[in-house]
Amino acid sequence: MIIGKEAITDYIPHRPPFVMVDKLLSATRERFESEFEIERTNLLVSNGFFQETGLIENVAQTCAAAFGYLDREEAGEPRIGFIGAVSKLHVFELPVVGSTIRTVVTPLHQLGNIYLIKGEIFAEGRILLGCEMKIVVTE
């Protein structure tokens, strides 16, 4: 693990109660991985399940944390990113309250300040969500 729960908000602009990532497990220019425990009090939990919107936000915040970490590693300040578009979205299963999800992001292409990434979320060895996302990073 490279960023723990206590320090994650140093790398992302989001603040409680809208922090949807706990830990950044690894981050290279080729791959990011994060972890998030679904708590009952989470704003995006409904009927005991973390909703699709929460899963998408989790992918975006995984990107934010990883870009923030990599920017800082390269002696810069973390830049702010925005979701530009979500495509090829497949939601297979929603995680139940109390479970921990693991998110893997693979950057596919970059054009200037726009990144195309592939996001996948897993829990207990099963895939919950897959998507592509365009992230626009401030310059």
Next chain:
Amino acid sequence: MYANDVKMSWEEVIEETRDFLSEEFEVDRDLILPENSLKDTLDLDSLDYVDLVVLIDENLNVKLTGEDFKEIVTFGDFYQLVRKKLAL
């Protein structure tokens, strides 16, 4: 130039490019002409350029950057850039 393991002439590359651009961006193939504006014809916004880069990479194995697009106005400009990258 090879596409799907078949050697293609430059003219065939252009026709193939017109096919996949027309399909992806849902534009009449007959509007994809060398003198027409790439941006206006395909109705590209900044996010769409990423899709264009992915398409060109996947179909022609040509990698484009943001810098490459600075000089491109028409499809003719675009074809010349691709041709230069393919060294055809």
